[in-house]
Amino acid sequence: MLALQKTRPAAGLEFRTPDDPVPDAGEVLVRVHYAGICGTDLHIAAWTPGYESMERAMPVTLGHEFAGTIVKVGPGIPEDVRDFRVTARPSTTCGQCTACAAGDEDNCVARKGVGIGRNGAFAALVKVPYANCHRVPDGLDLSVAALTEPMTVCAEAVATAGVRAGQTVLVIGPGFIGQGIAIFARAKGARVVVLGHDDSPRLAALRAAGFTDLIDTQETRLEVALNAYPPFDAIIEAAGVPSLVNASLPFLKKRGIFTIVGIHPRPAEIDLTRLVRMHQQIRGSYRAPAATWDEVLRFLDEHQDLMRGLISHNFALADALEGMELARTRVASKVMLVIGDTP
Incomplete structure (x- = not known):
């Protein structure tokens, strides 16, 4: 074998x-x-x-x-x-x-x-x-x-971030986990913005899946791109790039939730004083409970063409x-x- x-x-x-x-x-x-x-x-x-x-x-x-x-x-x-x-x-x-x-x-x-x-x-x-x-x-x-397994990670991240209809959500990282997070956040009724860097093939996959708010920071500065949006209700980080944590936190609204899904090779520095004064939360998200697996399987069954495209x-x-x-x-x-x- x-x-x-x-x-x-x-x-x-x-x-x-x-x-x-x-x-x-x-x-x-x-x-x-x-x-x-x-x-x-x-x-x-x-x-x-x-x-x-x-x-x-x-x-x-x-x-x-x-x-x-x-x-x-x-x-x-x-x-x-x-x-x-x-x-x-x-x-x-x-x-x-x-x-x-x-x-x-x-x-x-x-x-x-x-x-x-x-x-x-x-x-x-x-x-x-x-x-x-x-x-x-x-x-x-x-x-x-x-x-199913990676999509349960995505579903857990969206649940951990408390995403709900009417929110504007930033997803950092357009890899498969970021793509799945974007799909589940959209299914919740949120407006989804996805940010990558030198990521044209993976951003193209999201475009083909119907997403329009896509940012490649190889083409524009992060600050300029994100200032085009109102403060985000939730930011979900799925890139595993420590510097992006502190760089994107200023774009999270007061009492917003920043959820970390990416695996980071080294610690990230953050402005804790600003975090406290903005009454924001940082949450980690990892493994989904067993019940989520059956929910995700049902979602995959109902959206096969969408998922096959990824x-x-x-x-x-x-x-x-x-x-x-x-x-x-x-x-x-x-x-x-x-x-x-x-x-």
Whole structure:
């Protein structure tokens, strides 16, 4: 089985051929049909700070955005779930710590991420807890279903920011997470402005999706562009660029909410005195609860053409490194790896 793996704590990835995984108790084996390349995968490939915990799992197969078909079940899982089309939450819990024992699995202290702390979906087969699986609606294309994980991140960001109808929202970063945030904020009834830098391909994808308030700061200064709008009710940062936090805060209205989604390579400096006097809030947004997954699957099912348009490139697994380079250089919006036969 071909797998794209992180094998050492340094820049780079390797193709290897590990044995086929065998599902443990409570787990299922999923044949992967589609797997998306994520910004997290790029950080891992470049070995930027924040992923040191992966060393204990190496060699580990990457990939946490996927959809496929259950082909084998572990002890305790009924055989009749075979052939279910599923996607799966990549965050797995230990079931043994104090938090898990109390039913508070969201605060598990031994959580492991599929594709980070345990083998992921950049391979033909991946094993996951059946409790993490979500059925894909019958009419939903599995390539679109593979977008579920990142779109739950987007839905959580919009919820964390408290976006509602009639607001004006600034989304910083037109990568796939920024695109998904823009789509969900628009669905809430907000006016959405998206800001990027030297991002013409990804801004073009948003334009094709019906967005018109698009800014590329390669062509205009940030201050000039944002002064054309009233103060924003909410700003959602999905670029992972520390300098943009303080640069954009002056454009947030009094009592506005600034939500951070991007993963930053270093700390950001902010004017705390101004933040206090403007009575503003800074919130972090990360993982969505399980209920959001089913909501997002329904949204994807109802908006397949829209979402399919954001998949800019498809590659075979063997060509994944080429796809990762397109994602790294911001040519691609979303690179999808086509791994298994499509049912």
